[in-house]
Amino acid sequence: MFHIKQLELVHWDYWRRFSLPLDAQIITIVGPNGSGKTTLLDALRTLFGLRCSGKRDFRRYVRRANRSFAWIRAVVANRPGSSGKRPFFPCLKDEVTLACRIRRAGGDWTRDYAIADGDVPIEALEANADKAVEWVGYRDYQSRLAWGGLTPAIAKVLALEQGDTDKLCEYSPKALLELVFDVFGDKEVLDNYAAAREEQNNAERELAALGLDLDRLRAQAEAKRLEADRYLEWKQLDDEALALAGEIVPRLEVAELVRDIALARDDIARSRAERQRLDDELAALKARSATVEAEKAAADAQRKAARSRELDAEKDHLAAHDEVRDFDRLIAERSALRARLAREAGEAAVDLEAAYARADARLLQLQRQEREAIATFEEKTTQLRAARDHRGPPADPEVSRFRARLTEAGIAHRALAEIVEVTDPAWQGAVEAVLRPYRHVLLLAREQDRHAAWALGEAERFRHFIVPELETAPPPAAGSLAEVIRFADAVPRWLADLLGRIQRVDDADAARRLPRETEWITRDGYHRERRGARHLGKPADFHFGELARGARLKQLDADMRSIDARLQKLRPELDAAKEEADALRARLHGIEAAQLLAARAEAFEAAEAALPAARARLTAAIAARTDAKGEVEAIDLRLRGIDIEVDRRKRDIAGLARRITELAQEAAPRRREQARRIQRLRQLRRGMPAEWREPQANQRLADKYGDARGARAELERLRQRLAEGDWITDDTVLTLAGRLRADVGEREAQFHERERHASATRQITTEARTAYIAKLRATVRQYGKNLRALGDLANVDVDCPVPHLENDDGGLSAAGLEVRFDFDRKGAVGLNDGEASGGQQVMKSLILLIALLMDDARPGGFVFIDEPFAHLDIANIDRVGSFLRATRAQYLITSPVTHNANVFAPAQLTLVTRKKKPGDDWAPPIGLIQRAV
Known part of the structure; x- marks a missing residue:
C-alpha cells in the first residue's frame, strides 16, 4: 500500500x-x-x-x-x-x-x-x-x-x-474475523461462494414449488384412492355378509357343537376322576387326622408329666427355701449365745469358746473330707466297674438325654464313637484331636427318620450333628490318617473324605517332601490344612476305640489309689482334732451359755457348714422350677400348634366332603345337556356339504369369528354398517384412481430430476464453501503471523489460533477470531474481557490495526x-x-x-x-x- x-x-x-x-x-x-x-x-x-x-x-x-x-x-x-x-x-x-x-x-x-x-x-x-x-x-x-x-x-x-483508537479490541470475534477477511481475503473466492449459494437457493426454491405441485396432485390421487378403497370396502363387506348368512354361521354352529360335545365329554370324565381322587384324598386326610389326634393325646400326656415335674420342682424349691431359713436361724441363735457368754464369763470365756469352735470346726471339716473321700472312692469304684462291663465312649448327660428321646420315638441310631476303632496306639492322640468336634455325632440307622430326628433336635436344641446319609467307607489311601482307623459300620461320606485326605508325617520337617497343597498331621497333633497350620491340642481323655477305653480304666485305677492314700493320711489328723475338741468342751463345762453352745455346737457347725450347700440347692431348685415351667410352656406351645393343625385338618375334611357333594349334584345336569347337544348336531348335519365339515377350514373360521354367536353378531354389524354407511357403489372410480396414480408417478419422476439438480447445486456450494474456508484459514494464518510479529516488536505474546470452521453455513456464520494477549507475563487476556488496562487496550488495538496493513505483496x-x-x-x-x-x-x-x-x-x-x-x-x-x- x-x-x-x-x-x-x-x-x-x-x-x-x-x-x-x-x-x-x-x-x-x-x-x-x-x-x-x-x-x-x-x-x-x-x-x-x-x-x-x-x-x-x-x-x-x-x-x-x-x-x-x-x-x-x-x-x-x-x-x-x-x-x-x-x-x-x-x-x-x-x-x-x-x-x-x-x-x-x-x-x-x-x-x-x-x-x-x-x-x-x-x-x-x-x-x-x-x-x-x-x-x-x-x-x-x-x-x-x-x-x-x-x-x-x-x-x-x-x-x-x-479517541477511538482502542475500538478494534472491542470487536467481537465474529466481527474481527469478517474484517480480517475483508482486508486479506480473495474476493473471487467469496463471489464464487455467494454465487453458488444463490444458485443453490434458486434450485431449492424451484424444487419446493415443484414439491407443492406434486403434493397437490398426490392429494387429488389420494382422495380418489380413498373413494376407490371405499368402493372396494363396500364390495368386501357385501360379499362377507352374504357368505356369513349362507355358509359361515351354519358351519360355525356345527363346529361349535362338535367342540362343546368333546369338551363336555372330557369335563364329565374329569369330574368323575376328580371325585374319585377326592374320595381317596379324603380317606388319606382322615387317616392323617387320626395321627395328629394321637400326637395330641401324647402331647397331653407329656404335659401332665411335665406339670407333675413342675409341682415336684415347686415342692423342692419350698423345701430348700425352708432349709436355708432354718440354717440362718441357727447361726443367728449361736451369735446370740456368744454375746450372752461374753456378758456372763468375760472375754476369756469367749476366746475359749472361740478356740473350742475352731477345734470343733476343724473336726467337722476333717470328718467332711473323710466322707467326701469315701464318696469319691465309691463313685470311682462304680465307674471302674461300669467301664469294665461296658464298651464305648464315656456318657455325656446331654447326649444321653437326647438319645433317650430318640429311643422313645423309635428312631434307631448309633454314636460315631461306637463304630470308630484306632488300630495304631501311636496315632491315638492325633485321631482324637481331629475327631474332637465330632465326638457326639449321632448316625441314624434309617435315612427316612431324618425329619423326625431333626425335629427332636430342634426342640431339644441339640448341638451335635445328626447324620442320616451313611455309606461304607472306601479303602484308605496309603499314608493317610484313615489308614490307622477301622469303622465298624457305615459312616458319613464327609468323615471318610476328611480322614482320607490327611497324610500322616512324623514331624513338620518331614512334610517338606509332600506336594504344596497336601493336608497333613503329626503324631503330636500339629495339623496343616488349606487355611494354614496349627496345633490341635492333644486331648486328656480319649473317646474313640478300645485304646480310649483302656486309658480310662487305667486313669480310674490311679484315681482310686490316690484317694485311698489320702484317707490313710486323714484319719490320724481326725483323731487328734477329736481329742482337742473334747478337752476344750470340758473347760467350758459349768457356764450355762457355754454349755448351751457346747451342747449345740455340732448343730451350729452343721448349720454353718451346710448353709452354702443349702443355698446352692435353693438355687438349683429355682433353676429346676424354671426349667420345669419352661418345659410346660413349650409343651403348651406345641399343643397350641397341634390344635391349629387339628382344626386345619378338620376344615380340609369338611371342604373335601363339600366338594364331593357338589360334584355329585353337578353330574346329572351335565349329562342331560350333553344329550341335547348331540340331538341338535344331528339335525344341523342333515343336507350339509361334506367340505363344510373340514376341521382345518372350520378352525380358520373360528379363529376369525370366534364362534357362531360372534359370526351372527358380525353379520348383524355388517348389515347395519352397509345400511348406514356412505358407500361408493360405482366401479368406475377404480379407473379414475389408476389414471391419477400414473400422473403422480410421472410428476414424481420430474421432481426427482429437479432434486438431483438441487443436489448438484448443493455439492457445488459445498465445494465453493470449502475453497472459501481454505482461503479463510490462510487469511487467519497470515493475520496471526502479522500479529505475532507485531507482538514480538511490542514485547507482547500474541496468540491467534485458527478458528474451528465447520463446512456448513451455520458453522461459518458462528465462527469468530479469538485473539489473546499476554502483557508482562501476567496471563493471557482476550479482546474485550475487561482484564486489560487502558494502555493495554491501546496497544491491543494498535497491534490489531497495523496487522491489517501488513501485506507482503503491498508493504507500507x-x-x-x-x-x-x-x-x-x-x-x-x-x-x-x-x-x-x-x-x-x-x-x-x-x-x-x-x-x-x-x-x-x-x-x-x-x-x-x-x-x-x-x-x-x-x-x-x-x-x-x-x-x-
Missing part, C-alpha cells in the same frame, strides 16, 4: 492555503484542543474517500472558508511492490497526485476526484490543458484507491473516531490515529513509541499539548496547529518541526 509524501489544502476550514511535507514514517500533529488536528485528518479522509470523524462531513469545512471552491491535493508514493506492480498502474512514475476538487453547485457542494501521474500542482489540474487528467466520481475513485491498496475494509479502519501504508496516548502513562507512551518505530507503516498521530513530551520521541515530523485568533479571517499556517537525521 502507498504512503503520503505531501499534502496541500486550499480553502479548507479556516486555512487559506498551505502545503505540508509528510514524507516521514511517524508524524505527530500537536496543538491545543480546537486548533485543527482532527480537521487536518478529516481533509486526508475526504481526499481518500473516507468518512469524516464524528458527525462532520466535508461540507462543514468548506462552508467555513466562505468560498465557492476548495482543493485537497496529496502526493503519494507509487513504487512497485514485491510483485513488480505499481499501486496506481497505469501511472508509471514513482509519485502520483491525488486531488479532490470541491465546488458549490446549485446550493449544494459536490466533489470530484482525479489521479495524475507525477507531482502535478493544483493550477495544472485546474487547467487540464492536455486533458491528461480524468475527473471521476466518488464511487469510481474509491475503486481506483482499492486497486492501489486502500480497500473498503482498510478504509473503515482508517475512519475510526477521535498509512494509519490515522487520533490521540493514542490519551490513556497511557509515561512508560507505556515510550513503549508505544518504540513499537511504532519498529513497524514499516506511516503514522499520522494527533496529540494535545497537555501530554508528556515523550509523545514526540518517535516522531520524525511534527506538525503544530494553532487556533484562529478572534477577528482574523484565516487561521495561522501549520508549523513544521522535522527531526534531523
Whole structure:
C-alpha cells in the first residue's frame, strides 16, 4: 500500500492555503484542543474517500472558508511492490497526485476526484490543458484507491473516531474475523461462494414449488384412492355378509357343537376322576387326622408329666427355701449365745469358746473330707466297674438325654464313637484331636427318620450333628490318617473324605517332601490344612476305640489309689482334732451359755457348714422350677400348634366332603345337556356339504369369528354398517384412481430430476464453501503471523489460533477470531474481557490495526490515529513509541499539548496547529518541526 509524501489544502476550514511535507514514517500533529488536528485528518479522509470523524462531513469545512471552491491535493508514493506492480498502474512514475476538487453547485457542494501521474500542482489540474487528467466520481475513485491498496475494509479502519483508537479490541470475534477477511481475503473466492449459494437457493426454491405441485396432485390421487378403497370396502363387506348368512354361521354352529360335545365329554370324565381322587384324598386326610389326634393325646400326656415335674420342682424349691431359713436361724441363735457368754464369763470365756469352735470346726471339716473321700472312692469304684462291663465312649448327660428321646420315638441310631476303632496306639492322640468336634455325632440307622430326628433336635436344641446319609467307607489311601482307623459300620461320606485326605508325617520337617497343597498331621497333633497350620491340642481323655477305653480304666485305677492314700493320711489328723475338741468342751463345762453352745455346737457347725450347700440347692431348685415351667410352656406351645393343625385338618375334611357333594349334584345336569347337544348336531348335519365339515377350514373360521354367536353378531354389524354407511357403489372410480396414480408417478419422476439438480447445486456450494474456508484459514494464518510479529516488536505474546470452521453455513456464520494477549507475563487476556488496562487496550488495538496493513505483496501504508496516548502513562507512551518505530507503516498521530513530551520521541515530523485568533479571517499556517537525521 502507498504512503503520503505531501499534502496541500486550499480553502479548507479556516486555512487559506498551505502545503505540508509528510514524507516521514511517524508524524505527530500537536496543538491545543480546537486548533485543527482532527480537521487536518478529516481533509486526508475526504481526499481518500473516507468518512469524516464524528458527525462532520466535508461540507462543514468548506462552508467555513466562505468560498465557492476548495482543493485537497496529496502526493503519494507509487513504487512497485514485491510483485513488480505499481499501486496506481497505469501511472508509471514513482509519485502520483491525488486531488479532490470541491465546488458549490446549485446550493449544494459536490466533489470530484482525479489521479495524475507525477507531482502535478493544483493550477495544472485546474487547467487540464492536455486533458491528461480524468475527473471521476466518488464511487469510481474509491475503486481506483482499492486497486492501489486502500480497500473498503482498510478504509473503515482508517475512519475510526477521535479517541477511538482502542475500538478494534472491542470487536467481537465474529466481527474481527469478517474484517480480517475483508482486508486479506480473495474476493473471487467469496463471489464464487455467494454465487453458488444463490444458485443453490434458486434450485431449492424451484424444487419446493415443484414439491407443492406434486403434493397437490398426490392429494387429488389420494382422495380418489380413498373413494376407490371405499368402493372396494363396500364390495368386501357385501360379499362377507352374504357368505356369513349362507355358509359361515351354519358351519360355525356345527363346529361349535362338535367342540362343546368333546369338551363336555372330557369335563364329565374329569369330574368323575376328580371325585374319585377326592374320595381317596379324603380317606388319606382322615387317616392323617387320626395321627395328629394321637400326637395330641401324647402331647397331653407329656404335659401332665411335665406339670407333675413342675409341682415336684415347686415342692423342692419350698423345701430348700425352708432349709436355708432354718440354717440362718441357727447361726443367728449361736451369735446370740456368744454375746450372752461374753456378758456372763468375760472375754476369756469367749476366746475359749472361740478356740473350742475352731477345734470343733476343724473336726467337722476333717470328718467332711473323710466322707467326701469315701464318696469319691465309691463313685470311682462304680465307674471302674461300669467301664469294665461296658464298651464305648464315656456318657455325656446331654447326649444321653437326647438319645433317650430318640429311643422313645423309635428312631434307631448309633454314636460315631461306637463304630470308630484306632488300630495304631501311636496315632491315638492325633485321631482324637481331629475327631474332637465330632465326638457326639449321632448316625441314624434309617435315612427316612431324618425329619423326625431333626425335629427332636430342634426342640431339644441339640448341638451335635445328626447324620442320616451313611455309606461304607472306601479303602484308605496309603499314608493317610484313615489308614490307622477301622469303622465298624457305615459312616458319613464327609468323615471318610476328611480322614482320607490327611497324610500322616512324623514331624513338620518331614512334610517338606509332600506336594504344596497336601493336608497333613503329626503324631503330636500339629495339623496343616488349606487355611494354614496349627496345633490341635492333644486331648486328656480319649473317646474313640478300645485304646480310649483302656486309658480310662487305667486313669480310674490311679484315681482310686490316690484317694485311698489320702484317707490313710486323714484319719490320724481326725483323731487328734477329736481329742482337742473334747478337752476344750470340758473347760467350758459349768457356764450355762457355754454349755448351751457346747451342747449345740455340732448343730451350729452343721448349720454353718451346710448353709452354702443349702443355698446352692435353693438355687438349683429355682433353676429346676424354671426349667420345669419352661418345659410346660413349650409343651403348651406345641399343643397350641397341634390344635391349629387339628382344626386345619378338620376344615380340609369338611371342604373335601363339600366338594364331593357338589360334584355329585353337578353330574346329572351335565349329562342331560350333553344329550341335547348331540340331538341338535344331528339335525344341523342333515343336507350339509361334506367340505363344510373340514376341521382345518372350520378352525380358520373360528379363529376369525370366534364362534357362531360372534359370526351372527358380525353379520348383524355388517348389515347395519352397509345400511348406514356412505358407500361408493360405482366401479368406475377404480379407473379414475389408476389414471391419477400414473400422473403422480410421472410428476414424481420430474421432481426427482429437479432434486438431483438441487443436489448438484448443493455439492457445488459445498465445494465453493470449502475453497472459501481454505482461503479463510490462510487469511487467519497470515493475520496471526502479522500479529505475532507485531507482538514480538511490542514485547507482547500474541496468540491467534485458527478458528474451528465447520463446512456448513451455520458453522461459518458462528465462527469468530479469538485473539489473546499476554502483557508482562501476567496471563493471557482476550479482546474485550475487561482484564486489560487502558494502555493495554491501546496497544491491543494498535497491534490489531497495523496487522491489517501488513501485506507482503503491498508493504507500507498509512494509519490515522487520533490521540493514542490519551490513556497511557509515561512508560507505556515510550513503549508505544518504540513499537511504532519498529513497524514499516506511516503514522499520522494527533496529540494535545497537555501530554508528556515523550509523545514526540518517535516522531520524525511534527506538525503544530494553532487556533484562529478572534477577528482574523484565516487561521495561522501549520508549523513544521522535522527531526534531523
